[in-house]
Amino acid sequence: MRHDINPRLLRAFVAVAEELHFTRAAARLFVAQQALSRDIRNLEQLWGRTLFDRDTRRVALTFEGNRLLPVARHVLSAHAQLSEELEQSQTSGSGRPLVVDVVARNGSTGPPVLEAARAAAPGLEFVPRFHGGLARAASEMAGGRLDVSFGRVAGLPPAVREGLEHRLIRYDQLAVHLPPGHPLTALPRVPLAALAGETVYAAAGNEDTTEWTDYARTLFAGRGVKLAPPFPKIEGKVEFRRVMHKHGWTVLANIDFTDVPEMALRPLTDPVPLAPVSMVWRRGLRHPGLRALVDAAQTLGVTEGWLERPPDSWLPDADIAITADRNDHL
Secondary structure, eight states, rough: OOOOOOOHHHHHHHHHHHSSSSHHHHHHSSOHHHHHHHHHHHHHHHHHSSSEEEEOOOSSEEEEHHHHHHHHHHHHHHHHHHHHHHHHHHHHHTTEEEEESSSOOOSHHHHHHHHHHHHHHHOOOEEEOOOOHHHHHHHHHHHSOOEEEEEEEGGGGGGHHHTEEEEEEEEEEEEEEEEEGGGGGGGSEEEEGGGGGGGOOOOOGGGGGHHHHHHHHHHTTTTTTTOOOOOOOOOOOOHHHHHHHHTTTTEETTTTOOOOOOOEEEEEEEEEEEEEEEEETTTOOOOHHHHHHHHHHHHHHHHTTTTOOOOTTEHHHHHHHHHHHHHOOO
């Protein structure tokens, strides 16, 4: 007997298989955990086998789960490609709009790249989104709801990266935002060693930006700097300022991100930490807007010196390995 399996069930299965944690998988898919568990049970009934061994402490793939995983990934990839082709075939003129997550309205790489692409290709339509983190954007791309984003690829799980293509376009120099009256505001630049004993907020607890928290954890390892404990995603400038002031946290950010009221921005140095920014898109995506975005990023990279590295700069080993082996073809 033939069964038609809803791709939603396969997306649920792949998310749990990659996270090995139902709560994290539900957050990644932006669904309730009860709904995710129901989808897994429905898929197991259709498959006729148990796909996960699970108890109160652990989740693990069974033999049947391991057998299904590559098949599910292949089907989801083909489904995304089919959706892309159908959308393009049903849209006249220059094709459907390209949906681009530019991360933030100010202080990030996405907005100037999008602006330059629009100027160079006025006949194409680009629709911006502001998800604020590559971890969430990767989930949106996997679900076919988003085409392109920007961020730190090395912070994504390897299984997630398999469904993406990417190109390094910029190195962001990092800085800290300091609360009013902080002793380090007297310095024009803050050596990393001077942050020893400080508690620095790097979005721990925000599931949209786990790649950023991972970077900060690597940067501060062995330097005596504490990461602020997990805190729910903070919405809005006023609330962000309130939380930072209440807890006395400094904030790790890129040097162009100035939109933190009443806090002093100071570049980090000795060494200069750099955060790689890649343009990231769904594997197999074909759209003229993608070429326009890549060309715009390359032009800005040359004119703005985005890929120049100071002699005393620092990058995580994981980022060096991934950007050296980045995917350059369209």
